Amino acid sequence: MGGAVKDIASKSELDNLRQSGAPIALHFWASWCDASKQMDQVFSHLATDFPRSHFFRVEAEEHPEISEAYSVSAVPFFVFFKDGKAVDTLEGADPSSLANKVGKIAGSSTSAEPAAPASLGLAAGPTILETVKENAKATVKDRAQPAPTTENLNDRLEKLTNSHPVMLFMKGTPEEPRCGFSRQVVGVLREENVDFGSFDILSDNEVREGLKKFSNWPTFPQLYCNGELLGGSDIVLEMQKSGELRQVLSEKGKQSLEDRLKTLINSEKVMLFMKGSPDEPKCGYSSKVVKALRDENVNFGSFDILSDEEVRQGIKSFSNWPTFPQLYYKGELVGGCDIIMELSNSGDLGATLSE
Known part of the structure; x- marks a missing residue:
């Protein structure tokens, strides 16, 4: 050898x-x-x-x-x-x-x-x-920079785990899983016709490592229902075989759409509802806003409204804003692409998002 x-x-x-x-x-x-x-x-x-x-x-x-x-x-x-x-x-x-x-x-x-x-x-x-x-x-x-406290990270993780009634923390996305175990769980959820949100733990190492301690579960994927950990791929597969998974996930309807939208909007200090992801925007307006935020070195979360029709339609009424992208700061709507670009061109965007 x-x-x-x-x-x-x-x-x-x-x-x-x-x-x-x-x-x-x-x-x-x-x-x-x-x-x-x-x-x-x-x-x-x-x-x-x-x-x-x-x-x-x-x-x-x-x-x-x-x-x-x-x-x-x-x-x-x-x-x-x-x-x-x-x-x-x-x-x-x-x-x-x-x-x-x-x-x-x-x-x-x-x-x-x-x-x-x-x-x-x-x-x-x-x-x-x-x-x-x-x-x-x-x-x-990197370590010399101010780092989020454990309490702040835990707050963020709690918001993320509650950002969807059924929430999957996985490698990659449901459309492009990047490990076999994540692919298996996505397949199970789709077989059961479950509407679920997801978070790519490969995109954020702070969440990736923090969630292991937060959930006391060392591996991924991790599946949550109403903020409670169900388990990883082995447990999800066993629950599906026994029929228990469908019964447990049927509880997801208990969270109202309004509560779900509030949780999503407040899941990050700066939150962008967009088409696609920051790395792969799926419309020119979303791409412009992502660039403006990155030019200002603003840390922000995002939600792909193309992945969830319920959120896509619901947030239009919730915010009284009919188009996307929509940018929120501390739970309050800042505006869409036009407003963000005006703030960016005037030099006020960074100040607006740090008040």
């Missing part, structure tokens, strides 16, 4: 590999995480430097049973095995520490590979190491 990094497909496969007693380095990673991708390059170089050791990868959220077994809550994350036992771990993008920990398990094995000196991180290659270091600097810079 020398020099190769192989993907693990199941916990049973990993358990069988551990029984060999050979030194093993295991990388828990995620395709959406830049630090994971960079450390994966370091990992691959180390696999070449230590051909008698075994190097494996696990996509953390695709294999929750493995991630939960080793208490993985963030990526990149590494677990090191010796004689079939987990002897060390490493969290975060630290190439030098990774190289040293690999060297320890390899150097202390019967393969008689040399232990890694502290400088072994250079084996990963200067270009890769510089990239990782720059990423670490960016992370430090």
Whole structure:
């Protein structure tokens, strides 16, 4: 296996590999995480430097049973095995520490590979190491900015989980799921003819990580009904088979349309009801407003009114505003495209949304 990094497909496969007693380095990673991708390059170089050791990868959220077994809550994350036992771990993008920990398990094995000196991180290659270091600097810079308090984040998560009677936090969108488990749950909800909202957790890492603690549920997708967590893909599939899912979701009608609209409007301090998403607007007016907000560096939430006809028609009457997009600030309507562009051209948009 020398020099190769192989993907693990199941916990049973990993358990069988551990029984060999050979030194093993295991990388828990995620395709959406830049630090994971960079450390994966370091990992691959180390696999070449230590051909008698075994190097494996696990996509953390695709294999929750493995991630939960080793208490993985963030990526990149590494677990090191010796004689079939987990002897060390490493969290975060630290190439030098990774190289040293690999060297320890390899150097202390019967393969008689040399232990890694502290400088072994250079084996990963200067270009890769510089990239990782720059990423670490960016992370430090980001942390220096004022961050939302846990209380504020929890308020936001509570609003999001209540933004639709049935709310799915998933990878991707219902039209383009980005993992098999999300695709399964979307399929189940559509089979049951359930009207549901969704949030792409790949688009917002703060929500992604915060929701794991908020719900005490480490993986995605997560399905909520009237603000209460039902569970992930396994539970949803079991509930469908037993017929319990349809019964539970029938309770969704208890929330009135007006209450639902109020929850949506107040789900973010600045909230845009638009056609499409900020990254893929589906009309020129929505695209203009998104650009104006981004030019002012305004953080805002959004709702695609094309995805929900009930909201689309209901909010016209609710706001007494017949067209889209519609922009709200602290629960109050600011206006549509024309008003937003006037505020932007006069230089008043930023001030209006920060009063």
